Amino acid sequence: GAGVSQTPSNKVTEKGKYVELRCDPISGHTALYWYRQSLGQGPEFLIYFQGTGAADDSGLPNDRFFAVRPEGSVSTLKIQRTERGDSAVYLCASSPTRGDTQYFGPGTRLTVL
Amino acid sequence: QKEVEQNSGPLSVPEGAIASLNCTYSDRGSQSFFWYRQYSGKSPELIMFIYSNGDKEDGRFTAQLNKASQYVSLLIRDSQPSDSATYLCAVNGGVHTDKLIFGTGTRLQVFP
Helix, strand or coil: CCCCEEECCEEEECCCCCEEEEEECCCCCCEEEEEEECCCCCCEEEEEEECCEEEECCCCCCCCEEEECCCCCCEEEEECCCCHHHCEEEEEEEECCCCCCCEECCCEEEEEC | CCCEEECCCCEEEECCCCEEEEEEECCCCCCCEEEEEECCCCCCEEEEEECCCEEEEECCEEEEEECCCCEEEEEECCCCHHHCEEEEEEEECCCCCCCEEECCCEEEEEEC
């Protein structure tokens, strides 16, 4: 079956702009996770959803970051007033239910100029 | 601060040898442990998971967990050049969350 998909694969934006990153999880997976990965580092947790609700948003670095999953499937990560330090690969993962193995999508490479 | 520690490498082994990758973690409440492989420019791919103390084998891969020592390892037998990648150790963030905490990864190089 299809894996986790993320769009766009690459996003270049200017400092101060708003961006949206989309994640489409594996069909039937109820848990969805966002991470970001900087060069030479492991993925860093941002937020995860169980169904439509954010079960843990403790990794969001500040209030410029927000994520939604209104229908319990597709999720959008929203970043306002982007900064150069936001440049990273944003990874989405899904799992059949909470606590199960997480399967990663290909990521979105965000570059803030 | 909950941490997962890995040696960044590179770990260089000859083809056919055993590669041993190690990871320590700080949170005694962690229940689940994962090894992901990440090729350059690609996303992490699950290799193995382990929940109980002891060894778990899957083909050429063996995961080992020692909760008392807060130590998890991955052995790769008969290493192949295609195993050359970064190996990420991940630990669940405790009993009240399902987030994963990753180490920085160990880069493995298998030379012919």
